[in-house]
Amino acid sequence: MEKKFSSIKQPKSYELIFNQIKESIIKGVFKPGDKLPSESDLVTQFQVSRHVVREALRSLQTAGFIEIKQGAYGGAVVLEMNFELLSGALSDMLRLGKISISQLTEVRKSLETEVARLAAKRATTDDLNKLSATLIEEPIMNFKDRIKESVTFHHVLSLCSHNPIYTIMMDSLLDLIHKLIIIVKPEKEILPGKVTHKMIYEAVRMKDEKKAVELIIEHMSKTASELKKYEEKYIKENFNKLDEQKTGLNEILKSFRYNFDHVNNYKTI
Amino acid sequence: MEKKFSSIKQPKSYELIFNQIKESIIKGVFKPGDKLPSESDLVTQFQVSRHVVREALRSLQTAGFIEIKQGAYGGAVVLEMNFELLSGALSDMLRLGKISISQLTEVRKSLETEVARLAAKRATTDDLNKLSATLIEEPIMNFKDRIKESVTFHHVLSLCSHNPIYTIMMDSLLDLIHKLIIIVKPEKEILPGKVTHKMIYEAVRMKDEKKAVELIIEHMSKTASELKKYEEKYIKENFNKLDEQKTGLNEILKSFRYNFDHVNNYKTI
DNA sequence: TACGATTTGTCCGTATGTATA
């Protein structure tokens, strides 16, 4: 038969809806906290069945864009940007053997190095206050609190770089690495704690880029070699526990919001 | 009131099914290429309605675990996990974070530097062949093809680092940057093309880490300063067009598969 | 405390589209 018409393979309905809503979230039509229209509203707007709408919403939920609550005054609510999806996907990759702990720590080392350098270069007095606030004075702390302190410090340090891309990337790695540490629960000090962190803070405060970089490299190398010990024998059997662990990074993000400067408020390159 | 009982919030049915299938995929019960039971089979196995099963499968598809084909002998097939979804998610996050061009190029510069260093250190002869294959000899090319060549080169270079996390991060940055370039459509040469790339390739081939780093820094600085010109006046109004642009990165990823060595097959730190 | 209203969660039945043997 002669070809008179070109193929018009329709993308699936749910996919069109998924993309449309996703893009409007990214563009800011719906902001975090906003409620999406109810299922029945979307049904009338898109002129499809409820089933299709539900598949689209479910996909948006899986992709980490919305949260869905049942009941009156419930519905789909747009979420804050969260790294949990990324760190979750990374942990899946880890469990699947697609990435290794060495690779994780390697990337973290290079990111932290650059972050430390930029922090020393750009940290404002306000940044320094926030950073010093993460250094708790009390000497005795339980394991979970120490993890939380560590996560907080490195998160806030990344904020001092004044580049949100570093923060997003760092948070994903940070969350996963600290979940691993919780699983490993090393007897020895894998968390150098406030001593090293305080030294890094001081270097940042003095705007001593070289010293900050030097310190963070040592810090990262130590953590990496500690974790490496456990790589083979212990962790693989406990990978399935990864999902259950919590680092408290979420709560930290809520207190230290992503309050980045306006886009062009600082010098680059 | 005293807390006598712990919360017994029932997970939704679709979620239980999602997790159960996901876990069995990760644990290897279903391997890449395997077909999952059909919808109706799953309905009888899980004793739930068809709709619930569909939502679970849709979520698994969104999360990148399976591919669903229509028709006889169709159904849900387990995918080989790759990093496309992860870099796509990162790309979305970055767009949500309202980042600037300067911030993009800044992070890219530091990542590319590390990538180039590692590539020079670790590239195998097979890597080198693939890398040289990206350097097209023909002198005349249209704009889109030049973009494509550039993206391909940097993507394959990141593969040479033998650390997929770098590739994930690089891909998401490359995606955004090249979308910007397409919007900007600079008259002047923003893409240095094969001259610079060939020099970098040579440095990698000679395992000259220092030279490779030196070259890539210059390369990045040049690209960054070219792009920066457009930051103020042009791009802001066109940022919303980002999602419409296509870099062809997807097709490139398909041809240059993520064939990383087994996880512990290389030296680190 | 109890009840009603709203919204999502689940189920059933049916019909249509699509790809393969």
Added chain:
DNA sequence: ATATACATACGGACAAATCGT
């Protein structure tokens, strides 16, 4: 070309959760 097996889509119904009164 047809039959088969599967996903896609629709409509209606009721259950469950969660709010405000």
